[in-house]
Amino acid sequence: MSALVSSLLGNFAARLSIPSASLRDLIPSIVLAVPKSRTTHGKKRMRMSNKGLKNREDIVPCPACKAPKLLHHACPACLAKIDKNRAEVLSKP
Ligand SMILES: [Zn+2]
Secondary structure, rough: HHHHHHHHHHHHHHHHHHHHHHHHHHHOOOHOOOOOOOOOOOHHHHHHHOOOOOOOOOOOEEEOOEEEEEOOOOOHHHHHHHHHHHHHHHOOO
């Protein structure tokens, strides 16, 4: 990794015709930051424990047709039925 960074810096410095040592001084140290120690398996698992999928509690049965629907949303099955009825009523002369 550091070899890649140094080669990239060398290419960049050669393109700009700047000596690589002075370019390395110009770049802030955060660019070349590396972790102080490796993340252990247990530490990683502890961090990931809160990222799992949760059970949804906002899906409830529709009071009219008992089909599952989102809480505080109109039932798509009932809306389709209403739209179909409205289209039939509007198509009649
Ligand atoms: Zn419904």
